[in-house]
Amino acid sequence: MVTRIPMSVAGHQKLRDELGRLERKDRIDVMKAIEVARGHGDLSENAEYHAAKERQGLIEGRILELKDKLSRAEVIDCTKVGSERVVFGTVVRLLDLDTDEEITYQLLGPEESDVKNGSISVLSPLGKSLIGKEVGDEVLAQTPGGKREFEVMNISSSETS
Template sequence: MTDKEIILTKQGLKKVEDELDELKTVKRKEVAEKIKQALAFGDISENSEYDEAKNEQAQVEERIAKLEMILRKARVVDESEISKDVVSIGSTVKVVDLEFDEEVEYTIVGSAEADPYELKISNESPVGKALIGGKVGEIVEVQIPDGVTKYKILEIKIQ
């Protein structure tokens, strides 16, 4: 793994901490119980319940390790440093896609926190990179596979 710092908003940090807590306190116990029940069936050489529970245990432990690594490398964005004048990590930006005349509101976050379904885009994504540093009224160009698309920044808010 790289030693690159991982940028998180306060909400992103809380989400990681909550998931880690859930995995350690609840999920580990559930998986241990499944393994215990599967062992009660006897011969583990042909015990699919045991194999399934061990695979689930491996996935839980892998996710715990990943979340712990994120927390070790995390830098939380200081909300007092977020400006309403310039797009930065932690900003929520309302833009209009000039090609399709559609308004959309993105929250710019670090890559570990990105979730396109929640319109949280990474500062490292093409749209995120283009918006960072932009101001209300500016038009930014984003290189996409089909060419270039343009967004006009309508509003900048803090989450």
């Protein structure tokens, strides 16, 4: 059974752009670097050649990884999700019941989550505890700083896909 990866339209496009760059530019650049390094003679002691081959391996590995993720992507338009309950793509405003601090996160897929920029993975402990919740619900979640209790203050759909 194929495990689907939830992904926003923007996140899907970002991965497609990276794949395109790797296939059309980086792969070609590293092949040229390998050819130049081969021209420098003995390959057994040619650091430039070995570095280029290592970079080629990293590029090819990332290409395979991106193709796999894109083939399993379940693309979700975050502007079209409801705002009655917390689901993938919604923006949720939380009140930390321990500190009275309000925080806002958008729930996205693991490839897109970036806490510093206001998004968390639906697969993270906090993300999992929020799924299906409504305004007024309280959740207890394990965070990097320990167990925290939050109240859902607001749920909205995203302005970007």
